[in-house]
Amino acid sequence: xxxxxxxxxxxxxxxxxxxxxxxxxxxxxxxxxxxxxxxxxxxxxxxxxxxxxxxxxxxxxxxxxxxxxxxxxxxxxxxxxxxxxxxxxxxxxxxxxxxxxxxxxxxxxxxxxxxxxxxxxxxxxxxxxxxxxxxxxxxxxxxxxxxxxxxxxxxxxxxxxxxxxxxxxxxxxxxxxxxxxxxxxxxxxxxxxxxxxxxxxxxxxxxxxxxxxxxxxxxxxxxxxxxxxxxxxxxxxxxxxxxxxxxxxxxxxxxxxxxxxxxxxxxxxxxxxxxxxxxxxxxxxxxxxxxxxxxxxxxxxxxx
Amino acid sequence: xxxxxxxxxxxxxxxxxxxxxxxxxxxxxxxxxxxxxxxxxxxxxxxxxxxxxxxxxxxxxxxxxxxxxxxxxxxxxxxxxxxxxxxxxxxxxxxxxxxxxxxxxxxxxxxxxxxxxxxxxxxxxxxxxxxxxxxxxxxxxxxxxxxxxxxxxxxxxxxxxxxxxxxxxxxxxxxxxxxxxxxxxxxxxxxxxxxxxxxxxxxxxxxxxxxxxxxxxxxxxxxxxxxxxxxxxxxxxxxxxxxxxxxxxxxxxxxxxxxxxxxxxxxxxxxxxxxxxxxxxxxxxxxxxxxxxxxxxxxxxxxxxxxxxxxxxxxxxxxxxxxxxxxxxxxxxxxxxxxxxxxxxxxxxxxxxxxxxxxxxxxxxxxxxxxxxxxxxxxxxxxxxxxxxxxxxxxxxxxx
Numbered sequence: 001x002x003x004x005x006x007x008x009x010x011x012x013x014x015x016x017x018x019x020x021x022x023x024x025x026x027x028x029x030x031x032x033x034x035x036x037x038x039x040x041x042x043x044x045x046x047x048x049x050x051x052x053x054x055x056x057x058x059x060x061x062x063x064x065x066x067x068x069x070x071x072x073x074x075x076x077x078x079x080x081x082x083x084x085x086x087x088x089x090x091x092x093x094x095x096x097x098x099x100x101x102x103x104x105x106x107x108x109x110x111x112x113x114x115x116x117x118x119x120x121x122x123x124x125x126x127x128x129x130x131x132x133x134x135x136x137x138x139x140x141x142x143x144x145x146x147x148x149x150x151x152x153x154x155x156x157x158x159x160x161x162x163x164x165x166x167x168x169x170x171x172x173x174x175x176x177x178x179x180x181x182x183x184x185x186x187x188x189x190x191x192x193x194x195x196x197x198x199x200x201x202x203x204x205x206x207x208x209x210x211x212x213x214x215x216x217x218x219x220x221x222x223x224x225x226x227x228x229x230x231x232x233x234x235x236x237x238x239x240x241x242x243x244x245x246x247x248x249x250x251x252x253x254x255x256x257x258x259x260x261x262x263x264x265x266x267x268x269x270x271x272x273x274x275x276x277x278x279x280x281x282x283x284x285x286x287x288x289x290x291x292x293x294x295x296x297x298x299x300x301x302x303x304x
Numbered sequence: 305x306x307x308x309x310x311x312x313x314x315x316x317x318x319x320x321x322x323x324x325x326x327x328x329x330x331x332x333x334x335x336x337x338x339x340x341x342x343x344x345x346x347x348x349x350x351x352x353x354x355x356x357x358x359x360x361x362x363x364x365x366x367x368x369x370x371x372x373x374x375x376x377x378x379x380x381x382x383x384x385x386x387x388x389x390x391x392x393x394x395x396x397x398x399x400x401x402x403x404x405x406x407x408x409x410x411x412x413x414x415x416x417x418x419x420x421x422x423x424x425x426x427x428x429x430x431x432x433x434x435x436x437x438x439x440x441x442x443x444x445x446x447x448x449x450x451x452x453x454x455x456x457x458x459x460x461x462x463x464x465x466x467x468x469x470x471x472x473x474x475x476x477x478x479x480x481x482x483x484x485x486x487x488x489x490x491x492x493x494x495x496x497x498x499x500x501x502x503x504x505x506x507x508x509x510x511x512x513x514x515x516x517x518x519x520x521x522x523x524x525x526x527x528x529x530x531x532x533x534x535x536x537x538x539x540x541x542x543x544x545x546x547x548x549x550x551x552x553x554x555x556x557x558x559x560x561x562x563x564x565x566x567x568x569x570x571x572x573x574x575x576x577x578x579x580x581x582x583x584x585x586x587x588x589x590x591x592x593x594x595x596x597x598x599x600x601x602x603x604x605x606x607x608x609x610x611x612x613x614x615x616x617x618x619x620x621x622x623x624x625x626x627x628x629x630x631x632x633x634x635x636x637x638x639x640x641x642x643x644x645x646x647x648x649x650x651x652x653x654x655x656x657x658x659x660x661x662x663x664x665x666x667x668x669x670x671x672x673x674x675x676x677x678x679x680x681x682x683x684x685x686x687x688x689x690x691x692x693x694x695x696x697x698x699x700x701x702x703x704x
Contacts, residue, residue, distance in 0.1 A: 003522070010514040017511045057567040057610045123343035124610075125539035127571035135550040144521070144551065146514065218512060220546040220571030221539035224343070229509045264506075264515045272505045273477050 002142045007265045008258075013149035015257025016156045017215065019250040021234035022241065023160060024207035026249030029238060030297060031180045031200045034102045038086060038109035039208055040231025046079040046212025047222050048117055051128060059126035059222065068131070076209040082113075083205030084198060091201075092194065110228070117224040126222040134217050152214045159207060160250050167246075172199060180244070233260075240286055242293025251294050256283075331371045332634050334359060335378075335399030337390040337414035338406075338428065342382025347406050350614035351428035351447075352377070353605050354597075355403055358621045361600070368625055369634065380405060384413045391417035399423060400634040401624060406448075406613060408432040408439060408480075415440045424624070424636050428617045431481050431561075433697045436663030443636050445643070445658065447620035448613075449583070449665035451481045451560065452488030452692050457581040457670045458533065458558040459492035461686045465672075466556060466579075468531040472523055473503035474516060474544065476536030484699060485560040486535035491696045492688065501527045508540025516544075517551045524555070531555055537562040542571035549575065564673070565611040566680050579683070581670035583653050584615040590671075590682060593652045619651035623658075654685075666692050 021039065028036045050064030050071070063074045086109050094105055138145045167173035178186040179196045187193050211230065216222065233256060234249075241252025259282050263275045271278070286294070336355060338348040359373050367373050376397050378390035387405065391414025394402060402418040404411035406429030418425035419441035426444070427435040431451040436444050462468045471493050476482045486503075493500055502523045504516045523529045534557050536544060541563050548557065549572055559580045569575060584594050586609045597618060602608045609615070623646060624639065631638035648655035654669055669687035673680050694700075 003518075006518045007515060010512070010518055013514050014512050057565075059570065118343060122346055124346035125542070125568070127538075127542050127568040129570040129573045132573050135546070137550065137552055144518070146551070149514070215511060218547065219539065219543035221543040221568070223509075223539045226509060226539065229507075230511065261515045265519070269503060
């Protein structure tokens with residue numbers, strides 16, 4: 001029983017990182033029908049922003065050595081600017097393009113960001129001692145609860161709640177939801193499309209920045225491709241949860257974390273290497289039972 | 305019209321392909337088809353510089369066979385197709401020896417071009433025994449040791465000097481090298497009558513290894529695991545090590561040469577009781593000759609090598625030069641015949657051997673390095689006494 005509870009805690013740990021990433025991808029999909037694979041690379045940008053920009057083998061913290069509040073503000077601002085730049089340079093000219101075109105464009109953005117980092121910082125993974133104080137364990141009886149996981153979980157839930165309140169209670173949020181429902185009609189009614197979309201990109205930037213900081217505290221390692229698997233898993237989480245639904249994206253993230261952790265824990269050793277294949281097979285199963293995801297968004301269903 | 309031009313193009317390509325090779329008769333040429341850009345650059349770059357340093361020093365001593373050594377190099381851009389093109393191009397320009405990328409997958413396309421043209425090729429740092437006779441052909445070598453040897457050295461040294469008996473393997477499935485290291489470790493610990501209590505896998509970019517830590521904790525509590533073998537490369541290695549130590553696992557952790565160097569230590573503040581095998585130290589190597597090379601490297605390029613991977617090519621080039629001098633020609637066959645007979649040939653890095661079947665080091669002594677106080681220091685030199693079987697080197701199912 002203790003074993004299963006421990007696995008459950010491990011699953012929450014992984015799930016919260018996926019959920020937080022999925023929230024960023026889900027938000028842009030909801031508003032723009034953009035599957036933004038470059039979201040993972042925004043996480044990478046946030047991580048690299050912590051260190052002195054140099055190709056030196058040994059990384060030195062720059063922004064990362066400031067006080068935590070200053071780090072959070074600075075990294076969020078940098079990633080928000082990066083997200084807005086991707087919108088201004090690539091997605092805005094493609095505003096009327098079809099979702100597949102947008103997705104391909106996001107791959108291009110991803111590729112450009114990765115190669116940009118490769119050029120400025122070099123290919124060798126970097127190591128940083130970032131917020132190691134948060135990297136401790138709390139033991140409750142025989143259970144091991146990493147403090148960082150509690151923080152990640154709390155950040156995920158707070159950001160999701162804040163985003164939900166923003167979308168439901170503020171004029172900008174209402175406009176954003178209106179744009180998500182029918183972009184053209186919203187424009188006719190006086191919603192400024194580019195402002196709403198810019199805001200969505202900015203919020204996705206804040207979410208990516210949060211993942212950057214939590215992820216780096218956990219791993220202490222940077223590499224130019226670090227965001228890619230996160231974005232891939234988070235995208236799958238969005239699909240499981242129901243495209244376009246924020247609560248769905250978070251639920252999908254936790255479910256995926258649960259599936260991956262349980263497979264890692266209970267698969268026989270020979271099969272463990274194929275963990276991800278099993279996880280994705282399970283995802284297919286979920287989609288066969290519920291084709292529009294666990295918590296489908298009303299607007300998506302209507303469009304289909 | 306289009307058809308006609310395609311035909312002309314095809315004829316042209318054919319003509320190029322069959323053109324007699326223009327060998328540079330007036331000197332010895334070393335070709336280098338290496339990644340000078342893209343992510344492999346971080347791994348090829350220093351060995352490439354070391355090879356340039358070797359050429360400088362050899363030329364200062366009068367070159368080879370009384371002729372100066374010329375270098376032709378090309379950028380493979382961390383791309384396998386580009387590697388084949390660059391390799392072919394350099395081979396056509398008449399190289400006598402072709403240096404290729406430090407990885408089997410990325411170096412093989414260029415090495416195959418050399419093999420086809422009957423030219424000796426060498427991987428600057430590949431640890432896969434396939435980087436040689438089996439994967440490329442009888443004229444291909446790797447300057448490095450097999451990954452399996454690194455795992456075997458740690459198991460052997462750990463059991464005989466640290467007194468550990470019960471191991472646990474954590475294998476990063478990202479690249480084959482990691483699996484090779486653990487295959488060697490697994491074989492040696494069993495050969496020494498130790499116990500492999502358990503094993504687990506992860507992927508280098510997994511956001512967390514908490515579920516692996518849970519299983520390991522269980523094995524420590526129930527079965528008395530007394531050390532962990534971490535078969536991984538960065539970023540996965542540093543990241544998992546950080547998480548293992550943060551989870552309060554203080555057991556000795558062994559790893560492989562890929563973690564050599566101190567550039568990643570920021571990830572694991574206060575790291576101790578961590579050991580790995582290495583061929584050379586960029587700083588304060590116990591051997592003056594190695595330090596002298598490091599100093600020359602620093603003088604020429606502004607900073608010393610970051611890891612030991614810069615060094616193996618130097619030792620190989622010394623061996624190749626000796627074989628060429630003894631054969632009195634740089635032609636592949638006589639040179640390879642002599643290289644194949646080299647047994648415990650003294651080099652700046654210690655004794656090195658080749659056989660007609662194995663063009664990778666599988667028994668060389670290695671330094672066991674210890675990490676503490678933010679430093680990497682040599683503990684002692686260690687040589688395994690058993691011969692690693694082919695089934696382990698090629699990771700055949702029967703060896704598991």
